Each structure stands twice: as C-alpha cells, then as structure tokens.
Amino acid sequence: MYKELPANFWLPTAEKIAMFDSITAAIRGISPERQTREFFEAVFGLAKHGSLPLTFRDGIHEIKAHQPFALIHGLPHDRAGIDFAPYDNKNPQQQRWEKQSHVTEAVLLLYAILRDRNLITYRTVNQNADEMAQHHYVSFHDIFPQEKFYDTQSSRTNGKVDWHQDLAGKRHRPLNVPIIGVHVPGDNRIWTVFAQTPDILNRLSPKTIAVLMQERFFTPNDVLVTAGDPSLRSEPPHSVFSPDPKTHDMCYFSKRTRPLRDDDEEAWLAIAQIENVLSDPSIARGIIFQDGSLLSMNNAEGVHAKFIELLTDPSAATLRHLMKSFEIGKKTPPAELVLEQVARKMYVYDR
Numbered sequence: 001m002y003k004e005l006p007a008n009f010w011l012p013t014a015e016k017i018a019m020f021d022s023i024t025a026a027i028r029g030i031s032p033e034r035q036t037r038e039f040f041e042a043v044f045g046l047a048k049h050g051s052l053p054l055t056f057r058d059g060i061h062e063i064k065a066h067q068p069f070a071l072i073h074g075l076p077h078d079r080a081g082i083d084f085a086p087y088d089n090k091n092p093q094q095q096r097w098e099k100q101s102h103v104t105e106a107v108l109l110l111y112a113i114l115r116d117r118n119l120i121t122y123r124t125v126n127q128n129a130d131e132m133a134q135h136h137y138v139s140f141h142d143i144f145p146q147e148k149f150y151d152t153q154s155s156r157t158n159g160k161v162d163w164h165q166d167l168a169g170k171r172h173r174p175l176n177v178p179i180i181g182v183h184v185p186g187d188n189r190i191w192t193v194f195a196q197t198p199d200i201l202n203r204l205s206p207k208t209i210a211v212l213m214q215e216r217f218f219t220p221n222d223v224l225v226t227a228g229d230p231s232l233r234s235e236p237p238h239s240v241f242s243p244d245p246k247t248h249d250m251c252y253f254s255k256r257t258r259p260l261r262d263d264d265e266e267a268w269l270a271i272a273q274i275e276n277v278l279s280d281p282s283i284a285r286g287i288i289f290q291d292g293s294l295l296s297m298n299n300a301e302g303v304h305a306k307f308i309e310l311l312t313d314p315s316a317a318t319l320r321h322l323m324k325s326f327e328i329g330k331k332t333p334p335a336e337l338v339l340e341q342v343a344r345k346m347y348v349y350d351r
C-alpha cells in the first residue's frame, strides 16, 4: 500500500539486552514524572560517561541533522506484562503515572541527547488531573487508545489520524517527533506514514502554491476544546507553505486547517488540491510499528498520518502502545526565554 521507509540500522538482540540493563542501572527506578530533573540528570550521565552499544552511538551519529526522517529497529523498551502492567483504555494517564519501569523514556531522551536536541513539552491530553492541577507537564507522551477519545484525531484515538503536524498551531512547535513502539500486539496493518514538502510541492500548480503561501488559513485544535479547556485554543493565522522558498516548512492539518474567511473560494480550492495530492498513496512512505522500532519524523518539512490498512484483530489494536517525545533545536528558542514567556504551557530541559 505504502512504500516502506528504509531503516538506518538495527540494534542486534545482544546489544539491545545490554542497553536495557545499562539504562535500568543508570536510572535506578527514578521516575521522569515524579523526579523529572533527577531522571534527566541520570540519562545525561549515561549518554556522556555510561556504557551504551557502539551500534547505537555510531548509528545515531550517522543520522544527519536535517534528514527528514530516521528509522531504527530493535531498541530496548519497557515490556508490557513484564516491566509494567499493560494499560487499559479507561485511564491510561493514571497507569503511566504508576508505571515503575522507564526504559522507553530513557531511549527517547538518549536519542535527543546524542543528536544535540532538547525536549520540549506542552500541555496535552496526556496529563492526569493531579498533573493538570499542579501545572506539571510530561515530556514523554503515550500514544495509547482511551475510550473517551476514541473518535478524536489525537494520540488517544482508536482509529486513523489524518495528515497533520504535531502541535502545528503552537508558536514553538516541535521540530522533530520521535515515536517508539512499546507494545504492538497482533498482526494488524496500521501504518504511520510521512509525506515530504518537496514531493507535495512537485504535484501542485504554481498558482495553488502561491495561495497556500499566504496567511489565509487557521487550524482549530478540536481535541483540547472537546476535552473542556477552551483556554488551550490556539488559532493564529498561518500559511500552509512557508513563503520563504529556501525552507520546506509546512503547517497543515487535514480536515482541520481552513481559510480564515469561509467565503474564500480560492483558499478552499487550494485545500481541495492539497487533499487530492495527499490521497495518493505514492506520495507517502511509512512503517508498521513493531516493539522497539523508533521512527523520527521532521515535524516542519512535511506531514504525517496514521492509516489502517487491515484490522485482523480489533482488540489488539486497542492495546497498541507507542510513546513519543517532542524535540526542538539546542538553541531555538533559548530555554530560559521559554520558561519566562510561557512558563505554564511548556518548558525545555537544557544543559
């Protein structure tokens, strides 16, 4: 259906086991939620001085800073039913809070540190009630279906997610979104796919591109509004493609991005044309996640989506558990500046 993305490298099983043990020894049960700073310190220490497989260190150093995606297979992760109690679909936020093993989170953080990236975090549907009340925002986000969000376009859905970028409406959106497979049971064919800006531009007319380069659009954030907190709405006007031809920046959420003015027929037509391009499977490449696969996608220079090709085991699909982080560049924006400006919305861990 879609072309498979090529893998950068596979971690051999013996090295995966050794890396699992190194991480467990380094983090010593420290929780990224309850002892956030200590967790970051422990993983920074492991990245700097600790024992990590050379296949992992060298493989990550070979990933180019600006490549649009990266794919690694065979990474260590917390094992559902062994290292933590599998989540159910009622209250996975609370189950994340109670999870004792945090190898997956450490792998996501190592992936950022070894590429000189920072993590950034936002208020999302991943917070539980206590965390919301305490303005505590998590850095590692489960992608796991939750009944009350099954029909949304969030990481809590049980269905497909249309073409989008993560947090596209934010002033400081993540540059990169790494996702790792924690527990993918069954043999369902659920794709995570990525389409790059240059490929999309190649299929559009110059006139359509000119319209899409103008600030004639906005993207309402329906999930957080549905979740009952209208203060989380963020709807600044934006263009779909950057007017700067030197960048490949996009800002687009299928079926959600719309013209500022309802009667802007030219803008509606441009949206119809971009939808037409994205509906052709040959525009995209992707993977069917397995346990321990890490797919990292550039969140500015393209769009990604989750599509279901074949659902042989619907109950297994409700247990599909991935985890992601949000990365920004080391210097943009400076950590303290972010803390000052939007302290209650997000923060950056910097060194």
Ligand SMILES: [Fe+2]
Binding pocket: 164, 165, 166, 304
């Ligand atoms: Fe996404």
